[in-house]
Amino acid sequence: MSMAREYYDVIVTGAGPAGLMAAVTASGEGASVLVLEKNSEAGKKLLLTGHGRCNITNLRIPDNFREKYHENARFLTSAFSSFSPEETREFFLALGVPTHEEEDGRIFPDSQKAETVRNALVKALSECGAVLLTEAPVISIRWKDSDEMWEVNSQAGTFVSRSLILATGGATFPATGSTGDGYRFARSLTHTVTPLAPALAPILLSGRKEDGTSAMPALAAGLTLPAVGICLLVENKKVACSEGELLFTHQGISGPAAMALSRKLPKEEELYSSGNVTVKVDMLPDLSREMAEEKLLHSMQAFPNRHMKRLLCETFHLAEKVAEFVVEEDAAANAVTKEERRKILSRLKESSWKVEKRTSMDVAYVTSGGVSVKEIIPKTMMSRIKRGLFFCGELMDIDGASGGYNLQCAWSTGFVAGRSAALAAKEEHEEN
Ligand SMILES: Cc1cc2nc3c(=O)[nH]c(=O)nc-3n(C[C@H](O)[C@H](O)[C@H](O)COP(=O)(O)OP(=O)(O)OC[C@H]3O[C@@H](n4cnc5c(N)ncnc54)[C@H](O)[C@@H]3O)c2cc1C
Structure with missing residues (x-):
């Protein structure tokens, strides 16, 4: 079937945060x-971010991005200096979306609604004259040597352009449209795609504790611990550790501290079935075991008739559910043996649970892996393999921590890709 052909300087594939930012920027360049x-x-997907409140960026990025974006953080240095978190705030303010800072440098729109952010971008897009076609999945892409143009074949028609931006996102939460199509396009254009894995996902724990006793997650579903230390161990070796808030669910653990570890979950099923993937949680990360023991002993001596659950809650400011988990028999302090006291401390400082399996991509917030950044020029987001081809957002082999880091990656790389794609198209015009 022959379809209408239409020319644009820049075609953007995917209207997520990266694609929208790229399109607004390219339009702004004329x-x-x-x-x-x-x-x-x-x-x-943008509508789901920050539990519908949209954690737009994080003001700590210039200082901590090397740690927060893992192995490929350095690739983002140039993009962040072109479009920083502060510039993101100014950009949205100019679109009528004022923002405010919450804990740990996290920035949210004052409206507390992700919809405000999405609507402002779509409005800006139409005001600058860009065309947004929805229900227009891209099926294939090819470079036409004969006219030196990209030909983009979509269900809404075939279009041609001088510059092409791929912004199709990752492969997680596929119901939002991010089904990994961009990896296929990139491969078809001879780009390398590094192995994909779920990142920022809850961790599924098996029903029993390491020693066979009842698992805490089931007991504690709904409980949030504001500050824990947590490590992931594979075959008894620590592969990743994090600190922060932990949330217990019916299936396991979630919250920023647990989710940060998920990108390191191994893919080999036999490691899980043989019980070789575990998490170790320290519920008192600010106290060494010796300090915790000293504190507990002191309380037990000061209140010998007080029952242990109450005593623990008061001494360490613990939630009742935690005390219920760590104390097997709620005896008075003066009846608790040294052995039982040590057991209580072990449960507080190093409870260990088996991980049931690797979390599926469907529920991970972010995809780790993607189009290799070695094949992308960091200053322009242009392909090193094919002139006129640009990448931005989660499609690339970059993933960030929770706290606004992934959206800032989308804004900064989208901005750079949009600007460079517009300039490249202009240069082509001038040459011809
Ligand atoms: C529940 C949840 C909460 C999150 N909260 C936060 C948060 O608060 N802060 C934060 O920084 N990050 C958050 N993230 C991560 C963040 O949403 C993503 O990193 C970000 O959306 C990536 O932007 P993107 O534009 O690269 O890709 P996406 O947002 O995935 O957008 C890609 C777009 O491309 C479209 N597309 C795909 N294939 C095709 C095709 N063949 N043709 C045409 N279009 C196509 C898709 O439909 C989609 O609209 C959250 C993620 C989830 C799932």
């Missing part, structure tokens, strides 16, 4: 822009 989005609306 390029004619077409955005092709598979869903019936733009930014479906």
